[in-house]
Amino acid sequence: MFKGKSIGILFIVLGLIFLLNNINLIEVSLAELIRVYWPVILIWIGVDKLLRKSINEDKKD
Numbered sequence: 001m002f003k004g005k006s007i008g009i010l011f012i013v014l015g016l017i018f019l020l021n022n023i024n025l026i027e028v029s030l031a032e033l034i035r036v037y038w039p040v041i042l043i044w045i046g047v048d049k050l051l052r053k054s055i056n057e058d059k060k061d
Contacts (some may be wrong), residue, residue, distance in 0.1 A: 004047045 017033070020026045 006044070010044070 017026070017028055021028045
């Protein structure tokens with residue numbers, strides 16, 4: 001359940017960034033985003049895994 005929501009939010013954020021780039025409100029490059037924000041992506045994945053694991057354990061009880 002959280003995996004779908006997490007991926008959906010990620011795509012929405014990426015889409016908004018690219019949309020703002022296309023209408024020249026911000027200037028962004030994909031390489032720059034990855035170079036600067038790769039730790040945030042790792043943190044997001046880790047938090048998602050922790051939350052999903054704890055919720056699955058709660059449902060088993």
